[in-house]
Amino acid sequence: MTMSATAGRAQAAPMSREEKRVILASSLGTVFEWYDFYLYGSLAAVIGAQFFSAYPEATRNIFALLAFAAGFLVRPFGALVFGRLGDMVGRKYTFLITILIMGLSTFFVGLLPSYETIGVLAPITLLALRMLQGLALGGEYGGAAVYVAEHAPSGRRGFYTSFIQTTATLGLLLSLIVIMFTQIYVNANYPEVITATGAKLTPFAAWGWRIPFLVSVVLLGISVWIRLQMQESPAFKKMKEDGTQSKAPLSEAFGQWRNAKIALLALLGLVAGQAVVWYTGQFYALFFLQSILKVDSFTANVLIAWSLVLGTGGFIVFGALSDRIGRKPIILAGCLLAALTYFPLFKWLTATANPALYEAQQKTQVVVVTDPSQCSFQFNPTGTAKFTSPCDIAKSSLARLAVTYTVEEAPAGSPTVVRVGSTNVAAYDATKLSADEAKTVPGAFTxxxxxxxxxxxxxxxxxxxxxxxxxDPKAGLSNFAKMFDIFTAQRLTLILILTILVVYVTMVYGPIAAALVELFPTRIRYTSMSLPYHIGNGWFGGLLPATSFAMVAQTGDIYFGLWYPIVVALGTVIIGAIFVPETKDRDIFTYKGN
Structure with a gap:
């Protein structure tokens, strides 16, 4: 294919085998990036014990989650840095830089000595590596989407970019499989480890957790080799030949209202709803199973894994469909369907996964009797806030136990009491406990x-x-056969519910790359689309678990947290339907912006 002034016209022809190979290769590299990014999230508790061991268990977990959150918070900054580089230097070389940063950062986490070895330098270095991961991912997605879209033939951008959309889900699935495989094998074949303090650790918790991180260097080598074979995007090459590159993509993209308003509409009218549906269907569903419905980690991971296997093809289906009927109808329909059905689906999930809990929630009355002035809205996105009043302790304890409760206002200064049927349990004030009481009172209350x-x-x-x-932990890798132990009515029903949630994800996520690429002109495309995508997914989506838990604790309703994705998704439907243009027939080679 000619990479010259005729590139735009040549896109009408079907893609060659070589071009398909290059696009598939770029998608494969992005899978590896997501694998690297999600490893930390899956192993946050284990990592916290290694790098924050100077602190009590609850505090070290807070710091581990704070480091996890840092990766999400810096993603928009990575979008700005690498978006600018991609629009000025080229897609291919920016691609290469992001995979190197991500791969090396992940590999060095596996090598990083623990707190007991190098002291405070360990958590500081861990945080720096985590932020580098977030920066790299901030530049990766926009580059992958732009690169693939600018290689795709006319009328097929939705189909080809949908392969990029599968990469986040496949990266998550790959990380879960590698972690489960390593954990089962290591714990079955190696002895427990006794720490310097006399504590016993499973071999996976002591050192085996490093293996998935170290394995990433193999994936890095494959990814670098793949990206070295790539050719620069034809749209970028034509722009460079014509001398029409932007000299200041950041100021042009966001300093000029005619471009900035499109980025704002992309965020509010497409990406925000896509983000909350994506996080609800994959991450919040997993959190809900484990933390609220008390399903064990292995079982929850198997159920989620099957839903991902069954639902992932939807990315391709809806990406291809968007080439026929448009990007907007599918994305907004996914947001609307999710908003209308989340409550019945999650109630069905509860009734199926934990029937006894569901029945108790319907029949047992639990009331928190408290002075409202003692109560906080327990929004804690970084995990650093402390809620220590009796009301906060009572509410958070009930929320973590998945108890449905109401709040009864008591006179000012009254003690907080949890009334369960005819039994009253007095809450405590954590700020007024002595050192000895702090060791016994919380446990006694629980x-x-x-x-x-x-x-x-x-x-x-x-x-x-x-x-x-x-x-059976002693059975080692033969436990993997248990992943196929799903043929009971209860398990198959749960997989069906979770698959429906994943289908919503594929509806909103499958066409989003093509929609974002088509909204912006070539000269500022990488920069312009990356920022709204990563603000939407890094902040709107990344804050979903913390926001939803705070809403549950505030109201005593385990489903109330679903209002967050529902309201955001409905807002996207309204804004998107009114203000966002349909772009499926836009010529991205000639489009110059508004």
Whole structure:
């Protein structure tokens, strides 16, 4: 194919085998980047014990989650840095830089000595590496989408860019599989490790967690080789030959209202809704299963993995369909369907995964009697805030136990009491505990609350009704056969529900790359599309778990947190329908902007 002034016309012809190979290769490299990024999130608790061991367990987990959040928070800055580079230097070389930064950062996490070895330098270095991962990912997605779209033939951009859309899901799936494989193998074949403090650790928690990070260097080598074979985008080459490159892509993209307003509309009218539907369908569903419905980690991961396997093809289907009927109808329909069905789907999820819990929520009345002035809205996106009043402690404890409760206002200065049926359990004030009391009072409160709930009908920790795929740690890798132990009515129903959620994800995410690429002219395309994408997904989506939990704790309704994605998705439907143009027939080689 001629990479010259005729490039725009040549795009009408079908893609050659070589071009298909290059586009598939770029998608494969992006899978590896997402794999690297999600490894940390999946292993945050284990990493916290290694690099924040100077602190109590609750505090070290907070710091580990803060480092995880840092990767999301810096993604928009990576979009600005690498977007500018991609519009000035080229797509191919920016691609190469992002994969090197991501791959090396991930590999060095696997090599990084623990806190016990190098002290405070360990968590500082970990945070720096995590921020580098976020910066690299901020530049990766926009580059992948732009590169593929600018190689795709006319009328097929939705189909070809949809392969890029599968990469986040496949990267997540790959990271889960590698972690499960490593954990099962290491714990079955190596002895426990005794730490310097005398604590016993499984071999995976002690050192095996490093293996998935170190393995990433192999993926890095493959990705670098792939990207060295790539040719520069024909649209960028034509722009460079014509001398029409932007000398200041940041100021042109965001300093001029005619371009900045398109970025704002892309954020609010497309990406924000896409982001919350994406995070609800994959991450919040997993969180809901594990933290609220008390499904064990292995079982939850298997159920989610099957839903991803069954639903991932939807990215391609809806990407291709968007070439026929448009990007907007599919994205906005996905947002609308999600908003209308989240409540019944998540209630169905609860009733199926943990029937005893669902029944108790319907029948058992739990009331927090408190002075409202003691209560906070427990929004804690970085994990650093502390909620220590009796009201906050009572509400957060009930929320973590998935208890549905109401709040009854008490006179000012009254103590906070949790009323379970006819039993009252007094909450405590964490700020007024002595050092000795701090060791005993929280545990006693948790036990008393648990006993009262069990007596009133809430299921105990060993609840037999909760879905479970049992494994034998001593059986090693043969436990992988358990991933196919799904043929019961309960498990298949759960996979169906989760697959529906994933289908919504594929509707909003499959066409989004093509839609964003087509909104902006070539000279500022990389910069312009990357920022709204990463603000939407890094902030709107990344803040979803913290926001939803705060809403649940505030209201006592385990489903109330769903209002966050529902409201954002509906806002996107309204703004997108009114203000965002349809772009499927736009010629991205000749489009100069508004």
């Amino acid at each position: 036990k008393s609350l648990g006993d009262a709930l069990t007596a009133a009908g809430y299921p105990p920790a060993n609840n037999p009704s909760v879905v479970k795929i049992a494994i």
